[in-house]
Amino acid sequence: MFICFRRETMASSSQSGYFSQQEINKLQTTYDQGGLSEFATQIGKKLNDIENAKLNIAVTGETGAGKSTFINAMRGLRGCDEGAAKIGNIETTMERTPYKHPTFPNVCFWDMPGVGSLEFPMNDYVSKMEFTTYDFFIIISQNRFTENDANVAKEIQNLGKKFYFVRSQIDNAFSSSERQGVYFDRMTELDKMKQNISCGLTKAGISKPIIFLISSLSLNEFHFPQLRETLLNNLDKIKKDVLLMSLPNTTVKIVELKRAQLKERIWMLATVSAAVGVLPVPGLTVAVNLGILVAAIIGFRKSLGLDDASLQRLANVTKKPVEFLKAEVRTPLMDEINKEFVTKMLLRPGFAAVSAVEMVLDPIPIIGSIFGAASSFAMISKLLTDVLDDLVENAQRVVTVAFATDPGHPQ
Template identity: 70%
Template sequence: MFICFRRDTMASSSQSIYFSQQEINELNSYEQGGLIMYAAQIKKKLNNMKNAKLNIAVTGDAGAGKSTFINAMRGLRGCDEGAAKTGTKETTMKRTPYKHPDFPNVCFWDLPGFGSLKFPMKDYVSKMEFTTYDFFIIISQNRFTENDANVAKVIKNLRKRFYFVRNKIDNDIRSLQGQGIVFNIKDKFDNVKQDLSHDLMGAGIAEPIVFLISSFSVHEFDFPRLKGQLINSLDGIKKDALLMSLRSTTVKIVEQKRAQLKKHIWMLATASAAVGALPVPGLSFAVDLGLIGTTIIDFRKIFGLDDASLQRLANVANTPVGNLKAVVRTPLVGEINEEFVKQMLVRSSFAAVSVVEIYLDFIPIIGSIFGAVSSFGMTYKLLTNILDELVENAHRVMKVAFPTDPGHP
């Protein structure tokens, strides 16, 4: 097995979302044929990506719906195991971590309501350890207060990002409808945002970013836009961590995951081609069967196609889980073992993929670093095919769970 490194085509660090300039220089330093050293660096990066930690603080006045929001971000209801406690009174007496059920390195921190006698502002920032979070969500169920603005100023001084979330907007709509008031939802939303932004600017917050959401409608109002903003506010490995943890509640999120995972595949193919590879009966080259099997399991979890994720989605969407499972048409959601992967490889229609096809399809983030090698090409094409098949099934599931999503064809 031989891989040719094209040192002249390595891209700059500005073109790479995962590698620093120093790491790119180190990769470039490996001479032709140094596949094992190169693959070791790639595996190290993959491991770092998988273990990346993301800490998100959720703060605001008591009763604003912080716990319900945290549950919504993790795809849980208040009655589910591991859910944050909810209630009309302040239920959080200390900062409390809630790990994602499938991606435990992503952690939401439920912070007590600030500005009360129990948590005066002068002590709140230090006791809540503000320096430890990657970004902040400041939640209110009505207007934002002076306390909200003061906390935002502290966060800004720490050079961290924060977002204002006006929760329970569905209650406002129901109240207007119950009174028989005729209104345009878009105009109403625009007016609410203008009023909230005006109050925050009056309190000294320049250009506040405000989202109107309902934690019980994760695919409606500004919830999808909020998720998009949070994703775009992060870079590299932390962006990956958040995106992969988000429930696939919209077509846009599913497609964002597809695009990001395509950037993973060339690294996975490199690791498969170079480390732990074993000959596969019926094929003329070696692949890492274990890595491919693990990747299938990881990918289907990311798209929410495993049994536990489908059940949680059914709960949130208020639809029978059987309706979701009925549109999942792929053997990739069944038992995955080395024998299953072997059969996939042998039956694969691209087992004899050509050198030209590999080169044309393979456009990695940091440049065209490989020539042709059958093991790499096979793994790359197989994983790409697996990704596309899971995405197709995820789209069908989303169409059943949330048929009003305008992203559906």
């Protein structure tokens, strides 16, 4: 059983995107030498890296470009909500201002003063705004991108960092034409506008600019979905994880992406549990496993937007009663998650046998170690997989009704 356990954990680590090839080789060496404890320690460090990773995103552009509205949209907030970035038609940002995510504070959007204003001339902007501290940049314009925007992009490019051009308030541009009786295919028009912007930026010296046309008030329309996907794909695995978990659930696809990412954590949590299982200390494995499970379930719930605060923010943005959204959540996992709750879950058929074997063998040296490790791994893996599937199913229902336009759904 221990051999099977070793095979499964190593297979999981080799397929995980969280580890570099060098790290995988080191894990393999450690494992081959029989150092389960040291192997689990390295896995635990990786989990800690994921938990504590920070993501700093700079949002820059000229005054009135829609930076604050974009920052609020990415955090699932409205302009009137507590903690929202200030919105106005005059320069409201006089210094770089951090706006942390309300649920995941390690994700921080930095609202930058308008570039090129009298208060912030271009020659001082890069140093005063501390460009080296950000993971990537969003350069926003309401209409045309200017020479200042291009100069900022060149400075970012010199630092070897990613940047993206975002034309905001595209919905206003379209609705204005439609009110005047000018009708057109939106996707065709988007392509034309993007091509024109690309040509202008290329002439300004930006090679292959990455451009998105969005409305920060319509998170599933225009190029907003492509923008989210691009941001995620251009981050390393851990920072991709951090950004993904912070995204508001606006589509079923986002929920599925979160499921895939969270599923990768399960084998790591199970490995840490199994390492405790090899210690012949009565009751230690059970106590530690309960703590691991409680923290993991609460974390999964937050990541999938099923905590009370996230549901309220979603209700605010979609203008649906929060009670209506909560009615779609049909799982006992919304109750208080504590060690007593998890213990009851483990006593269900399918888990009781594994737990019983572990408790019986815990006091027995050597044999208890071998079976304890394997049973801990299996128990944690099975329970967390079941929990994740349950929460994902509920999150998908919530998203579906939240963004439904059916007249049968209350507004």
